Amino acid sequence: MGGAVGAVRADDGTVTDSSLSGRLLVAKNRLLDPNFHRTVVLLLDHGHEGAFGVVLNRPVDVDVDVVLPAWQEAVCVPSTLFQGGPVGLDGAIGVVTAPPGARLPGTVDRLVGPFGLVDLDSDPAELDGLVTGVRVFAGHAGWGPGQLEAEVEEGSWYVLDAESTDAVTPEPELLWRRVLRRQGGDLAIVSTFAEDASLN
Template sequence: MKESTKKGVFLIAEPFLSDPNFERSVIFLCEHSENGSLGFVVNHETNLFLGDVLEENIYEDIPLFLGGPVEKNTLHFLHCRPDLIPESIEVANGIFWGGDFETVKTQLNAFQLKPEEIRFFVGYSGWSGGQLSDEMQQKTWIVTPADREFLFATHPRNFWREVLKRMGGEYRSIAHYPIDPNLN
């Protein structure tokens, strides 16, 4: 396993990736080992809100993201508040995965946990053992370290372009590639 594909990084879809599930996607990688990999697409917002998938009332319309094409009937979350959410797993510096969901709902309704401190996902992106490494060798993904502030503060619509621009150099140019170069 390469150092660049460890957990806690952003996987940025190369500009001409033809898989519609991952076109212009940025995935936050939560697990990566020889047994497989798991992450969440952080920049594909759905038309659903948290209140649409829960029976309980949540005080605010918190958007749901499409975490990936696997098990779209599951709900996951990333956050930056381990002080409020017990049982969280720190994946990268200041970025936590999961935790006690009952506490999350209570904290949201008590206005202690702010919507900009948490992202919810339906489904996830998954790879079997060796599959992500093969995709990396095929240059399907560009890898960069994940950043907590960038993850939670960047608007999903701009995320793919902004993360590339932030990387600078040749990646700044890639950020401006059209989706279909034939239309240029």
């Protein structure tokens, strides 16, 4: 995946031709699919072949050490697994954040901006002092060719810039509102909407 993609219409009506890798998909209130209602998805890869990302605000009540004991002390608070999406729930994905230009070990695949994937079979001690955060996701979100573009076009998602702290926030339950609020204007107002869309 990766590279330039077909036209994607932004919320302001402009059309862009660039990859959305490294950006956030923030579910609009009208997106009622329970897999994605009020989610914030970090797009880790987006190209002609489709898109791949993880949901950042769905912690589950399972400590990381239940499946990956070595990583329990390495992950950010809350130190639980997160449900990264409805695809591949039997697999784990390690996402790291790192400063620009940081020298990372070969166990990390830097994807875009501050975000990368770490090999969860590796020793977490190799990351000491090199990364600013680690989070482990069970499953991921995936889209086939053109599918995400169609969802953006039909108005299911806001496409917004990501901050490195979004991926490892200690308060994931507040992330949807926080990301919208920091945009200012109309989106800050949307952040105050009731979760039940029929009440807005």
